[in-house]
Amino acid sequence: MHELPPETIRDAIQRAARTMRLGHVPIDRLVYTRWLTTTDVLPVVIVNLDMADLEKPSARLLGRDMRHEIGTHLGGALVLPSNHSGARYVIFLRKPRLPETVPCPENLPAQTFALGVTIDEHLHLPVARMQNVLAGGAPGSGKSTFLHLLAGQAAGKGYRLFLADPQENTFAPGAWEGLAALPVASSPAAFQALLESLLEIFAERSAQFAAQTPVCPDIETYNRTAEEPLPRLMLLVDEANTFLVDKTIQNKLADVARQGRKYGLTVVLAAHDWRAASISKGLSANFTTRLTFRVDDATSGQVVLLSPKLGKAAMNLRHPGRGIGRFPGYGIRLFQACLPPEMPSGVRGASAPLLTRREREILEHIRAHGGKATLEVLQAYGLGQREARRLQAAWLERGLLVRDPMQGNACVLAAEWHAGVLPDKPDKADKADKA
Ligand SMILES: Nc1ncnc2c1ncn2[C@@H]1O[C@H](COP(=O)(O)OP(=O)(O)O)[C@@H](O)[C@H]1O
Ligand SMILES: [Mg+2]
Incomplete structure (x- = not known):
């Protein structure tokens, strides 16, 4: 692993503090840790400084000049304050990069x-x-x-x-x-x-x-x-x-x-x-x-x-x-x-999308027309032409409809819907239709 020895870091901080006329800076803790969720396995150094022991105000210690000084003494490393309270530095040995995906944290406090x-x-x-x-x-x-x-x-x-x-x-x-x-x-x-x-x-x-x-x-x-x-x-x-x-x-x-x-x-x-x-x-x-x-x-x-x-x-x-x-x-x-959290069933990736009463009616109407969801069929149900087009697009996206190459790419009910897997009520009309 890529590391900076603690002595080098302590030394860089004391030298930076001297340049900044801050006097001796007591180092409270020095740890090597993984940093957030960055994709690189990024060695990170956190230096805790106990504010109570410092005579100078924290603003100067946390300030950009001090961080720049530390970085310079470490050969140009990027140094950032690691939080908003107290003087804690994170010293990046390589240029940090944001991760490409961040899961939504589980067990987040309710507030x-x-x-x-x-x-x-x-x-x-x-x-x-x-x-x-x-x-x-x-x-x-x-x-x-x-x-x-x-x-x-x-x-x-x-x-x-x-x-x-x-x-x-x-x-x-x-x-x-x-x-x-x-x-x-x-x-x-x-x-x-x-x-x-x-x-x-x-x-x-x-x-x-x-x-x-x-x-x-x-x-x-x-x-x-x-x-x-x-x-x-x-x-x-x-x-x-x-x-x-x-x-x-x-x-x-x-x-x-x-x-x-x-x-x-x-x-x-x-x-x-x-x-x-x-x-x-x-x-x-x-x-x-x-x-x-x-x-x-x-x-x-x-x-x-x-x-x-x-x-x-x-x-x-x-x-x-x-x-x-x-x-x-x-x-x-x-x-x-962050990526979205796992949703309650019925949302995102759930097997059976929930349908509103009106959507169920439309679905049954399409079934009664042999599973075809052409604009004519949707208009016959009472949708305007624009509404019919929007519904086609939305239902294609949701997987309720698919395009059938055997029927000139017409929109038809996806197999499982055609077969009658309605989320709630069993469907008599459908059986009569098939008979
Ligand atoms: N926070 C994210 N982290 C990683 N990938 C993402 C993130 N947001 C979106 N994407 C990717 O980009 C694609 C498009 O995102 P989407 O939210 O639909 O964009 P928009 O609504 O702006 O058109 C998603 O399918 C996903 O693959
Ligand atoms: Mg969008």
Whole structure:
């Protein structure tokens, strides 16, 4: 293993301290350890300095100059502070790299969301800091996966989920409906209705807060003493700009996002194309966590990160899930997002997707037509042409439909669905059909 002897490190630190006029620095502990989840097996040295023994303020010791000095005395090694309390240095003997995948940690404290890792620490946000999130990134850069990461953790913490996805790709209704408080909103009208429901919940909670003596200012205070704590809420919206072109919706969403904090709502908006026009200043101001994965143009990155320079930097991100963000308590960081947690059955990879009643009806209608899900058949059920196309695309993605090369690549029910493996009720119509 690649190692620096302890004497060399102690010596480098004392020499750096002398250059910095800090006097003698008592070294408390010197360990060799593996560093976070970096893919390299990276030998790391952590040096603990006991602050109580130091005459000089910690800021100087932790400062960039001191770290630079130590690095110089070690032949140009990168030296980073390893946490935010006390003087602890991590000395990288080789240039550290972010891992390509980071699993969502198991047994995370109930009060913590794991977002990812930076080069030198885990990116964990306590629930109280998990306020509104604005996310950007080109197609394929990791947005949907990130939304699943947040939705999965929130569901595990008992949040009520509100989902909107115009393309029904990220939150396929069949898979997610069971976990969400309302059907996944895919049209502007449905999204607006969903915002109305949230405002109703706020009004209800407002009355509950007002009934307390003294009046509760917010959900934290209420839940501290309430017999039945109120569940937190999370609204996750993919391809958000589809909805935001409508100014009425944008204003309503701004209202929801602003009040949300008090009533326990976290709003998460994702889109691949952010323009200044797609998000008003009033709405944008409500988002304290802002992050972007790779973008195709600097503007999207700039709108999300509020900096032209960072917007440009986001164009150079290559790996999916790699992003630049502004995080409360962490500042601006390069990070690798965690992969989503294992979801409860019915979501992600479960064998039988859950179907809504309407979807089951459509499925039976398709069966009654010999398993073909052509546009004509779907229109005969009563779907508009656009809706029929969307349903075809979404069901192909979910594996309910497949293309049959024997029938000119027509969309047909996948074998297991054709055979009648409905998740719940047994199906008489199907038998009659086959007879
Ligand atoms: N955090 C991540 N870590 C590793 N790979 C990821 C991560 N996020 C996404 N990917 C990979 O990139 C692919 C596209 O991600 P996705 O979330 O669908 O992107 P988007 O929604 O931006 O189009 C995923 O199928 C996965 O293979
Ligand atoms: Mg996506």
